[in-house]
Amino acid sequence: METQGPHEEESKERTILFQMPESFRQSLIEENRFYLEQAKKKLLSQFDNMEQEADQAGERWLESRSAYFDHDRHDPNDFLEKAYDESIEYYRLLSEVRDQTRLSLLAGMFHEWDKKLRGWLVKEIGYWHPGEHITQKVWSVSFDDIGAFLDCMSLASQSSSYLKRLSAFRYVINVYKHGDGLSFAALKANHQEFLRNALSEYIPMNIDWLDHTDLVVSDEHLDELSLAITVFWESIPKDVYDDSITTIPPWFAKAQAKDNKDA
8 A cells, every 4th residue: 555645645636735743733823922022021011111211311310410500590490491301302202112123023024924834834735746946936016916826725814804904014014124105005094993093182184194103013002913914824724735726816826837947
């Protein structure tokens, strides 16, 4: 009796194209959970007392200037006002560090998911079509191309809420990395929850005034991305057979043809 490969069954009528072992699925989910948990504990927790730290910065400024205070020449209120300004500026700068830390953590979480996904796809495809062109393409095509491939392969639906949300987060990360551009236009049009309006308390938001420096994410957004990644991995079928595939994306077909030609 012939030994079956990892993606073959006794029946010659069906071939498994993709397998998601439960142990691997759970390890992916746990790695994502651990990343966010430790990021909150080790990094974001340092911003829990920003107001207190800002007040202390103002007090330090007063102490550093106390030796220069002259009751006959100086108004104490001027010094107090300057100390207050120092505390406000300290809070503003610390807020920027916090916001950049959140964006960096968000990008790290998303990129890790993206790399895990593409690596898994390359590994699974390699069982039934080993080829350099396919491998290069899987690693280089856009998020939308990968989404279309997942849909064609019955791995994930492009219309699913979790994949749509992951798509929104990729725009956030592109803006974080590259600034204004098509991704920022997409955020302005469809995902304004990621844009900060500094004047929102006084006048309604006018998105035409905003640019990439108004990008902001919250702790809730980090939780949301983590949940979308978890749901994504949970939703991948355990087995996907060749008879469930009705079409393949053009980029995949072209790369496959090049590999077959080189074989």
